[in-house]
Amino acid sequence: MRAMILLPLMALAACGDRKGDQSGVATNIVDAATNEVREVPQGTNGIQAAEPAPDLPRPPAPAGAIIPASIQGRWAGLDESCADRATELELTITPTSLVFLESEGKATGVSHGPDGRIRIDAAFTGEGQSWNRRLELRPSAGGRELTVIDDGRAVTRKRCS
Numbered sequence: 001m002r003a004m005i006l007l008p009l010m011a012l013a014a015c016g017d018r019k020g021d022q023s024g025v026a027t028n029i030v031d032a033a034t035n036e037v038r039e040v041p042q043g044t045n046g047i048q049a050a051e052p053a054p055d056l057p058r059p060p061a062p063a064g065a066i067i068p069a070s071i072q073g074r075w076a077g078l079d080e081s082c083a084d085r086a087t088e089l090e091l092t093i094t095p096t097s098l099v100f101l102e103s104e105g106k107a108t109g110v111s112h113g114p115d116g117r118i119r120i121d122a123a124f125t126g127e128g129q130s131w132n133r134r135l136e137l138r139p140s141a142g143g144r145e146l147t148v149i150d151d152g153r154a155v156t157r158k159r160c161s
Contacts, residue, residue, distance in 0.1 A: 065107040066095050068118060071139050075146055075157035082160035089157055091148070098135070102126050105133065 076082050077089030092099040097106050103126025111119045118137045124130065136149040147156045 065110055067093055067098075067107055067110055067120065068112075069095075070143060071118065071137055071146060074160040076160050078145075078156055078158050082158075089155060091146075091157055098122055100126070105135075108132075 072093045072095060074082070075089075075091040075093070076084075076087050080087040080089055086101065088101060090101045097104055098120065099105075103124050105120075105122030105124040107120055107122050109119075109121035113119055113136070116139060118139075120135050120137060121132070122135065123132055133150065138147040138149070140146070144159050145156055146159070147154050
């Protein structure tokens with residue numbers, strides 16, 4: 001068995017190094033390849049773009065789609081611990097979105113109603129689905145509680161941060 005493994009190696013060793021026998025055949029591919037190496041100027045990677053990348057403007061947030069700072073922050077159910085970040089009634093409000101435990105709504109419109117009520121139209125995604133919804137948010141006078149009304153169902157949360 002060892003002889004079968006060593007036999008091809010011994011045959012290669014017997015061929016030796018005959019540079020002059022075959023013209024145009026490189027015996028050391030590294031030497032042949034480095035003859036055509038060009039130096040790249042410092043500070044560049046040698047790649048030139050065919051044309052400059054276009055400046056794409058970022059779409060601005062829709063006018064009136066900024067959620068008021070007074071209700072931005074983290075909210076949890078009245079009986080839930082603020083230390084638990086995965087509670088059923090977890091809600092984080094950013095300037096442009098409502099982030100619930102399993103869905104997120106991007107504000108498409110914000111309007112102010114009577115008594116400090118805020119109506120938010122949002123495009124929601126979550127659990128592989130998309131939908132549009134209008135929510136009404138009613139902050140308490142002291143700002144420590146927030147009642148969210150969705151399709152006639154009201155849920156009150158407390159401010160965590």
